[in-house]
Amino acid sequence: MSSTPRKRAERKSPAERRIEIAAAARTLALGEGLAAVTLRAVAARAGVTPALVAHYQPSMDALIAETFDAIVAVEIEEVGALVAEQSTPPERLSALIGTLLDGSREDVTVVWVEAWALGRRNESLAASVRHRMDAWQSVIVGVIDDGVESGDFEPVDAAAAAWQLLGMIDGLNAQALVRWDGAGRRDALTTRSVEGLLGLRPGVLQVEPVET
Amino acid sequence: MSSTPRKRAERKSPAERRIEIAAAARTLALGEGLAAVTLRAVAARAGVTPALVAHYQPSMDALIAETFDAIVAVEIEEVGALVAEQSTPPERLSALIGTLLDGSREDVTVVWVEAWALGRRNESLAASVRHRMDAWQSVIVGVIDDGVESGDFEPVDAAAAAWQLLGMIDGLNAQALVRWDGAGRRDALTTRSVEGLLGLRPGVLQVEPVET
């Protein structure tokens, strides 16, 4: 555990340095959780002094909030794109459930869970969490609305149903963090549950095949 | 914020003191979260010196794990008792869903969410979390099994369905922590989802009336 002797960091434009620090914070958060995003840890990862990290941020609370925000923004964008590729609302809903429950985003789930916990003591973070939850819900509302309009789904309170589905997915993923062996394929049971939620007949929604 | 001048604490039997310290830790956790369970905070709440708290515990990690364990044990016991009062499996399931989603246990939900997050750095806590999740799942499995046996529910993989329902409830409660206004009554939509999950016809499960 000897500390690496460090040369003075190359002088860069503020814009560039900001990006590097943000990237370091994201890498840290995804690898070791939001709690690992400390002044010194970020500085070390970015190859820079703690003072410089502080120089670019009003506070660590802000950097943590920003980091959460950026990570989730990417998540939403990726899933949104995947959903948009599907041609019908039932396929879109299945794709959404399938990708969010396939366990490939465990690192992001950790960030979510830690954000819920840390948000109680970090108001900036709490604001970001609320904002990004709204964004997630909007995505799901869009899928449901499309399905209702196309006649694939029964008319429902899309907003409420979206919150419900989001809560289910978050809970199942959080659970998988601790008990990843809980139940084999969660997307199948979730699909059945969503059919009940949306008043669909069993089997209307397809369960995504596992990619290999 | 002046520190209260403290007399020497009355000398008590180890058993009694242990109970008091544990109680102080529980009160703190329920009021301000698991993260607030620190050596000094617990000591202050118990009217005792930090050194004494340390004297009764091998480490703070252990005290935090023990505190989580005790709080959740009570939760499970209370809900278990409420469920047992109901006469039929559908009523038991509805009662379980109703009471867990009525928002009256927000303090316990905070403890759960923090435990998921802190468990990544506190192995004792992680073990307790796994243990208590199993306990929760067992309670739900019992209700489902009864229902299948009585013919009220269709035959299903009770273990998997129980994990699913548990995940749903946890997720919805965690969500309510940040967005308590998300959707009015979550139990209604959850009930519909569970009908889908268990392969029941819509409306078979009753939505609990709101107590006033």
Next chain:
DNA sequence: TCAGTTGTTGATCATTTGATCAATATAAGA
């Protein structure tokens, strides 16, 4: 009453964390 057991404490450490600031070094413009 007195000695021994042990519950309890004050003092003190080592760590970790966020934060500040004068000083230094480097890029860019005059």
Next chain:
DNA sequence: TCTTATATTGATCAAATGATCAACAACTGA
């Protein structure tokens, strides 16, 4: 080239936390 602006740093604080231990004091039994 020389000056200026500013990116970067080392040194340093204060606060909070977990932990240890010798010393003190209260209960107990002989």
